[in-house]
Amino acid sequence: MIRRTNSIVLFVVLISSSAIAQPKCDELTESQIGYVHSHYPGYRILSMSDLSQDDQTIWNKSKRASECPAIAKGRFTGQNHGDVAIALLKGNGIHLSEKIILLTDGKSGYSSRSVWADKGIYVIYRLPPGKYEDMNGKKRTYRLDSVGIEVLESTSLIANLEHNKLEVLRTTD
Numbered sequence: 001m002i003r004r005t006n007s008i009v010l011f012v013v014l015i016s017s018s019a020i021a022q023p024k025c026d027e028l029t030e031s032q033i034g035y036v037h038s039h040y041p042g043y044r045i046l047s048m049s050d051l052s053q054d055d056q057t058i059w060n061k062s063k064r065a066s067e068c069p070a071i072a073k074g075r076f077t078g079q080n081h082g083d084v085a086i087a088l089l090k091g092n093g094i095h096l097s098e099k100i101i102l103l104t105d106g107k108s109g110y111s112s113r114s115v116w117a118d119k120g121i122y123v124i125y126r127l128p129p130g131k132y133e134d135m136n137g138k139k140r141t142y143r144l145d146s147v148g149i150e151v152l153e154s155t156s157l158i159a160n161l162e163h164n165k166l167e168v169l170r171t172t173d
Contacts, residue, residue, distance in 0.1 A: 025068035028084065032103060035110045036086060043088035043099060046070035050089060050121055055152045059123065069123035074145030077104055077161055085115065085147040085159075087124050098122055100149060102161070115147060115159040115166060122149050132158055134169040 025047060028036075036045065048056060048069060059069055069087070076083040082105045090097050100116040116122070127146040133139045142160045149157040149168075156172040 025070060027068060027071050027073065028086070032084065032110070035103065035112070036088065036101075039112060040088055040099070040101070043090045046087040046089050046098070046121070046123075051123070051152075055121070055123075058152045064125050067125060069125075072124045072126040072147055074126040074147075076102055076145050076147065077164070078144050079104060079106065083145075085124050085126075087122060089121070096120065100124055100147065100159070102147070113166075115161075116149050116157065116168065120151060122151055124149055127158060132169060132171070134171055135173060138169070140167070140169060 025045075028045070033045075036043070046069065048059075051059060051069065059065060071087075072085040074083055074085070076085065084103045086101050086103060088099045088101060090099070097119050098117065098121060099114055100122065101112045102115050103110055103112045125148045127148045129143050129145060131139065131141045132146070140160070142162055144160065144162060146158045146160040149159055154172075155170070158169045158171060160167050160169075
C-alpha cells in the first residue's frame with residue numbers, strides 16, 4: 001500500500017511539472033538587454049506571464065511552444081545572421097502598449113528600429129523566406145526571414161525588411 005501511494009504521488013508530480021513547462025526566454029545576451037534598457041526606457045521585454053491564461057495555453061499547444069513569444073532570431077536585414085526581433089511592453093492594464101523592435105549587431109555596435117507598435121499584447125516569431133499572401137490576396141515573395149506578429153487567435157501580421165524597406169502585411173484580422 002505504501003509503495004502504491006508513492007507511485008501515484010510521483011506520477012502526479014511528473015504530470016504537473018510537464019504541464020507548466022515554459023518556453024526558453026533567456027536567449028538575449030547581457031549586452032543586448034543593456035542596449036534595450038538604455039534605448040527604450042520604461043519598456044520591458046514581454047514575458048510569458050504577460051499573456052492571458054488562454055493565450056498561454058494556445059501558445060503552449062502550438063508548434064512554437066518551445067520558443068519565447070518575445071524573441072525571434074533570424075536573418076531579417078540581410079546584413080548578418082545576428083538579427084533579433086524583441087517584443088517590448090510599456091504600462092499595464094488598459095494602458096498597455098507594445099513595441100516590436102529589430103536589434104542588429106553591426107560593425108559599430110547595436111542599432112535598432114521599430115517594426116510595429118500598437119496597444120495590446122502581440123507575440124512574435126521568425127518566419128522563413130518564402131511566399132506570403134495578405135488578407136486581400138496581395139502576394140509577396142521574401143528572400144529574407146520575416147517577423148510574424150500576432151494577437152493569438154486574432155490579428156496576424158508579417159513584417160519584412162527586404163532592401164532595408166519595412167513592409168507589413170496583414171494576413172488576418
